[in-house]
Amino acid sequence: xxxDAIKNGIVIDHIIAGKAMQIYEMLGLDxxxxxxxxxxxxxxxxxxKKDIIKIDKNIEIDLDVLGYISPxxxxxxxxxxxxxxxxxxxxxxELTDIIACKNPxxxxxxxxxxxxxxxxxxxEKGVYRCVYCDTAAK
Amino acid sequence: xxxxxxxxxxxxxxxxELIDTANDIIANPEKYREKCRYKKLATLFFExxxxxxxxxxxxxxxLGGNVLGFSEAASSSAAKGESVADTxxxxxxxADIIAMRHPKEGxxxxxxxxxxxxxxxxGDGGHHHPTQTLTDLLTISRTFGxxxxxxxxLCGDLKFGRTVHSLIAAMSRYTGIKFVLISPEELxxxxxxxETYIKAKAIPYEQTESLDEAIEKLxxxxxxxxxxxxxxxxxxxxxxxxxxxLTPEKLKNAKKDxxxxxxxxxxxxxxxxxxxDSRAKYFEQARCGKYIRMALILKLLEVE
Numbered sequence: 001x002x003x004d005a006i007k008n009g010i011v012i013d014h015i016i017a018g019k020a021m022q023i024y025e026m027l028g029l030d031x032x033x034x035x036x037x038x039x040x041x042x043x044x045x046x047x048x049k050k051d052i053i054k055i056d057k058n059i060e061i062d063l064d065v066l067g068y069i070s071p072x073x074x075x076x077x078x079x080x081x082x083x084x085x086x087x088x089x090x091x092x093x094e095l096t097d098i099i100a101c102k103n104p105x106x107x108x109x110x111x112x113x114x115x116x117x118x119x120x121x122x123x124e125k126g127v128y129r130c131v132y133c134d135t136a137a138k
Numbered sequence: 139x140x141x142x143x144x145x146x147x148x149x150x151x152x153x154x155e156l157i158d159t160a161n162d163i164i165a166n167p168e169k170y171r172e173k174c175r176y177k178k179l180a181t182l183f184f185e186x187x188x189x190x191x192x193x194x195x196x197x198x199x200x201l202g203g204n205v206l207g208f209s210e211a212a213s214s215s216a217a218k219g220e221s222v223a224d225t226x227x228x229x230x231x232x233a234d235i236i237a238m239r240h241p242k243e244g245x246x247x248x249x250x251x252x253x254x255x256x257x258x259x260x261g262d263g264g265h266h267h268p269t270q271t272l273t274d275l276l277t278i279s280r281t282f283g284x285x286x287x288x289x290x291x292l293c294g295d296l297k298f299g300r301t302v303h304s305l306i307a308a309m310s311r312y313t314g315i316k317f318v319l320i321s322p323e324e325l326x327x328x329x330x331x332x333e334t335y336i337k338a339k340a341i342p343y344e345q346t347e348s349l350d351e352a353i354e355k356l357x358x359x360x361x362x363x364x365x366x367x368x369x370x371x372x373x374x375x376x377x378x379x380x381x382x383x384l385t386p387e388k389l390k391n392a393k394k395d396x397x398x399x400x401x402x403x404x405x406x407x408x409x410x411x412x413x414x415d416s417r418a419k420y421f422e423q424a425r426c427g428k429y430i431r432m433a434l435i436l437k438l439l440e441v442e
Contacts, residue, residue, distance in 0.1 A: 105263045107242040111221050114248055121334070132244020133265055134330050 009034070010061065011076040011083075012053040017041055019070045020051030026065050026098070032057065064092040068099075071126065093120050095128060099137050106133040140438055141250040141257045145268040145304045150311050152437075156272060157279050159433035160426070167200070170432065173441050174203035180233035181207035182225065183260070184216055184240045189402055189424055190260050190269065194237045197431035201441075206233065223252045230254040235439055237269075256438040264298035270401050271304040272434065273427040277419055278358060280426065281397045287314030289355050294320075294362035294382050294407060296327040301401040302362055303331050310335040317343040318352045322381045324374070325364065349382050354391040359384070361400040361407055361420075385409045389417070399423050 015023060020038050023029075029036050034057035044050040058077065066073045067089040077085040095118040101108045108116050108130070118128040118137050128137040142148065148156070163170050179198040183191050186209065195205045216225065222245050229236060230253040238249055239260040246259035246266075261267045279285055290309055296302050296319055306327070309315050317336060319327050326345065336343050346352050353359065364379045383406060384398070400408055400420040412418050435441075 103243065105241070105243050105265075107222065107240070107244040107248055107262075110242060111223065111245075111248055113221070113223070121330075129330065130244070132247050133263070134243075136330065 005081065006054055006056050006078050007081050009057050009078050010055045010059065011078060012055075012061075012066065013050070013074045013076065014044070014047065014070075015051035015053065015073055016070040017047070017049035017051055020053055023053060023066060023069055026069065027061060029053070029055065032059070062098075063087070063089055064095055065098055067092045068095055068128070091120055091123060091126055094118070095137075099128075101130040101133060101135055102138060103130065103133050103135040106130060106135060108132055141246075141253075141259075142268050142434065142438065143246045143250060143257070143259045144266050145271045145308045147268070148272075153272070153275060153308070156430060156433045156437060157276050159436065160276050160429040161280070163429050163432050170201055170436075172202040173436060174198060174201035174439065177201075177203040177235070177439060177441075178233045179203060179205045179207075179435065180229050180236045181205060181209075181260075182229060182236060182238040182240075183207065183209045184211040184238070184245075185261070186210055187239055187261070189427060190239065190267075191237075193424075193427040194258075194260065194269075194431055196428050197435055200428070201432055201435060203234075203435075222248045226252045226257070235435060258434065258438065261300060264300050264303075266304050267300040267401075268304055269427070269431055269434065270301045271308045272430040273423060274301070274305050274360070274399060274401075275308060276426045276430045277399060277423040278397065280422075281419060282357070282395075285309070286312040288357035289316045289318060290358045290360065291318040291320055291352055291356035292327075292360045292362070293349055293352075293384075295325045295364045295378075296321040296362070297325040298365055299362040302327065302360070305360060306331055307335045310339055310341055315341055317341060318355060319343060319345045320347070320349050320352050320382070321345075322347060322378055324378060325381070349384070350388060350391075353388060353396075354393070356396060357393065358397045358399060359392070361398065361404070363400075363403065363405055363407055380406065383407055383409060384412055386411050386415065389415065392417070 037054040039052040041049050071091045073089045075087040076083045096115050100116045117131045119131050121127050121129045181191050181194050198205050226249040235256045237258040237260045241263050243263035243265035245262050250257040292302050366375050396417045398418045
């Protein structure tokens with residue numbers, strides 16, 4: 001499958017196969033006016049299969065979202081057809097307003113105006129817990 | 139400024155100091171009668187309580203201070219929909235220290251982030267109850283003269299029982315502790331509590347549904363009530379409420395120096411016939427609550 005190389009933009013690579021659409025939605029890429037290619041199930045030596053997103057514009061990206069949804073992702077910044085920066089994204093220590101606590105007994109279920117904050121409590125298993133009630137993110 | 143949200147906000151040394159102060163208050167109450175003169179404690183209880191609220195108020199009064207507050211959400215602005223953040227922002231302008239109970243887990247974290255004065259978590263939903271744990275630790279320390287090297291049995295509602303979670307967290311920091319977790323399948327201790335405080339520290343533990351089998355091993359038996367207010371479903375509550383009832387009969391195989399604790403109130407999980415047994419320490423435990431809260435108020439207000 002051929003997708004045009006981008007001249008100025010971002011390539012999000014090594015996404016766990018099947019997770020690209022979730023990232024597309026959480027980053028709000030549907031609201032961009034530039035072209036975005038979502039390529040799924042690409043054969044990969046390391047991963048077996050992977051997803052890739054190519055964005056034809058240099059935009060600010062919430063790296064925490066990427067790290068949370070698919071750790072070990074890489075983000076390439078492309079300028080004038082060349083990769084000028086490559087970032088490896090690990091699981092972030094803290095997530096703010098990326099996911100909401102599902103515990104109906106948590107203060108975040110009723111209190112207005114507070115941030116939903118989750119902290120990484122087990123890097124090996126990728127477990128995040130709500131800082132208010134300790135409930136694990138699902 | 140220091141708050142007390144989770145028992146682990148206090149180091150083992152700080153807990154030792156609080157226990158020492160509480161013991162000194164018990165021995166020399168007159169020394170402390172004026173320590174908090176002109177200071178005000180606000181007790182903000184968005185959920186009903188007898189022991190915790192009254193022991194906080196008695197503690198402040200015995201230190202020569204004053205108290206203000208409310209004992210249920212219905213008599214506060216929360217009934218009009220006011221947020222915790224706004225309530226605390228206002229009240230922290232009226233009082234020198236706040237003790238707050240709230241049905242929502244994590245509410246005291248929101249309170250502490252807005253308060254101008256120290257905040258004490260007096261219970262947040264099924265989450266933490268650090269001053270009950272301080273009370274438990276003072277009682278255990280006064281009974282055994284130590285807090286290490288013992289087998290601690292926790293029985294009843296280990297899922298929603300916030301006093302259980304805080305006590306496990308606190309006891310896991312002492313050496314030679316073993317836990318025996320006694321509960322029906324549906325009320326087992328939450329996974330995060332087990333993983334964080336027991337498994338991660340390689341503390342020996344066993345889980346069982348049988349109080350009869352476990353009782354002979356225990357140095358401490360911490361009984362809890364199955365709490366109606368924690369269930370969304372009345373049917374589940376009714377099915378589980380009588381899971382464990384401690385009677386003199388059940389105590390036959392227990393150690394002679396077993397220490398029976400209960401955060402109270404009890405409904406029927408400890409038969410009143412057990413009250414006469416010298417091993418029943420739960421009313422003494424309730425008395426200890428006032429003294430340890432006095433020690434805590436002094437510490438957080440930095441009164442010498």
